[in-house]
Amino acid sequence: MAGGVIQLPGPFVTVARSQSQSRHGHSTTAEALPLFSLPATQTQVATACAVGDGYEADVEPLAWARPKRSRSLRLLRSSKRAVARSPCRMFLLVATLLVVSWIGYMWRRENALSARWVPDAESQRFSQEPLPSPLERTMIAGYELPLRTRGRYIVDANGRRFKLASVNWYGASDELFVSGGLDIQHRTKIAETIKRLGFNSVRLPYADELVTLTPVVDRRLVMANPDLAGLRAMDVLEAVTTALTDAGIAVIVNNHITSATWCCGADPCDAGWANDHFGPLCRVKQTEEEWMRNWEDVMERFVENPLVIGVDLRNEVRGLWGTMPWAKWADAAERCGNRLLRMKPDWLVVVEGTESANDLSGARKRPVKLDVANKLVYSAHVYSWSGWGSLGGRFAQRGYSSFVSTMRYNWAYLLEQDIAPVWVGELGAPHSPSVGDAHYWQNLWRFLKAIDADFGYWALNARKPKDNATETYSLVADDWLTPVRDYRMKDMSELMRA
Structure with a gap:
């Protein structure tokens, strides 16, 4: 100037x-x-x-x-100008921050759930003691057959409740077509082990491919049962069933899957009882009529065996990505159930829920109705990963009140309203669980004990058929005789003896 x-x-x-x-x-x-x-x-x-x-x-x-102007005022005005100039950029920034925060929260939560669980003092004490002796009063030999239903209970001919305390023994549903462990122990010894664990019944799965193909089994798979060498898969299934019933153990036969393999993945060919609508896409194809004929071929062998007490019509019906309507499945279950009851009206007919057997809520408005009264038993499956995709999340991460609310909506209303029995035909957890596994298990058994439920543990098997992989859910050691005494057997023994 x-x-x-x-x-x-x-x-x-x-x-x-x-x-x-x-x-x-x-x-x-x-x-x-x-x-x-x-x-x-x-x-x-x-x-x-x-x-x-x-x-x-x-x-x-x-x-x-x-x-x-103050520093804060200048920052505020500059921020307003930035938002005015580029609101989309600011929105993306905020959205990115929210997504990153959510991912961080989920990562921390999953890490916490996957941490190894340390057994509580009561479970540790149980694992160091001998298993309690099975109670004769829970075994089916003390009941008057045939069984039927009355309200929420399964009862014998005299009206006395028979509570299913079951274990799954798989293998006939898998690619080797043979129930597991027959290469290690004689089938009668395995049956006695099941009884010693306190179970009074076995859910015995088979694949439709076993019925249609019924191959001669590899003799190496039955090395501990030399009398089964050279027999076909259907004959081996019958021999295993007879060994169980001779030991005083009730058997419920289960149609597990169409093609003989480990169940249950995303393959739509095995997601329902019939897959002919998929045309040439399925390796093993069957119509509904063929499914029912397979059932008749299997059960024809057990018409004269009074301890084969029931038929579990189909495992984990789910349709294509969980789209199976309950009414469609209920119609098919009635047709198949009635056909089997014409063979033998004494059998219980087990109908699982949809959504991988999680959901029986459709039975509120559309109950299954069989031609023979008092023979219907519903079945639900409950695992730690069940509930995925729901607002509440997987059962491994649920609080007890959220878990119970879902159980009541999905299937427990049938018990609480005294409508029909519900058998929780599959549940399970590993011997060395994560925090999430243990959380699910504790919530489940707190609820099952509260409602005095019928149950079926998955599974007895020490190893899986494919590649002889270790079964982490097993209740016996590799010798198929030594019980695995841990938190799972503690809870199951308590409910068996209740």
Whole structure:
């Protein structure tokens, strides 16, 4: 600044003057003056920047001419300008922060659930003691057959409750077509082990492919049962069933899967009782009629065996990605159940829920109705991963009240309202559980004990058929004789003896 005049090049600004005060004495309303010719007073500069013909709106006052603002006010105004200029960018930033926070929370929660669980003192004491002796009063030999249903209970011919305390013995449903362990122990010894564990019944799965193919079994799979060498798979299944019933153990036969393999994955060909609508996509194809004929071929062998007490019509019906309507399954279950009851009206007919046997809520409005009264038993399956995709999440992460609410909605209402029996035909957990596994198990058994439920543990087997992989859910050691005494047997023994 020199001589009292601002020495800056720049735009012209308009300075308002009255007619009498025109610089040259001429009458005018406004003049356009170059900025460098204005007097260098702050008031004049501020006035010049504030009044104009519209061009000056883009020109901010010089720093020394602006009123002082606090740091927080300047940040707030700059943030407002940033949002005004790019609201989408700001939205994406906030959304990204929320997603990152959610991922971090889920990661920490899953890490906590997957940590190894340390058994409580009571479970540790149980594991160091001999198993309690099975109670004769729970075994089926003390009941008058045939069984039937009365309200929520399974009862004998005299009306005495028979509570299913079952274990699954799989293998005939898998690719080797043979119940597990026959290469290690004679079938009668395995049956005695099951009885010693306290179970009074066995759920025995088979695959439809076993019935249609019925291959001669590999003799290495029955090395401990030399009398079974050279027999076909259907003959071996019958021999295993007879060994169980000779030991005084009731048997419920289960149609587990269409193609002989480990169940249950995402393959739609095995997600229901019939798959002919998939055309050539399925390796093993069957219609509903063929499914029912397979059932008749299997059960024809057991018509004269009174301790084969029931038929579990199909394992974990789910349809294509869990889309099986309950009404469609109920219709098919009635057709198959009635056909089997014409063979022998004494059998109990077990109908599992949809959504991998989790959901029996459809029976509220559309109950299954059989031609023979008092023969229907519903069945649910409950695992730690059950409930995935729901708002409450998997059962491994649920609180007790959330877990119970789902159980009541899905199937326990049938018991609480004394409508029909529900057999929790599959449940299970590993010998060395994670925190999530143990959490699920504790909630489940707290509830099962509270409602005095019928149950079926998955599974007895020490190893899986494919690749001889270790079965982490097993209740026996590799010798198929030594019980695994842990938190699972503690809870099951308590309910058996209740």
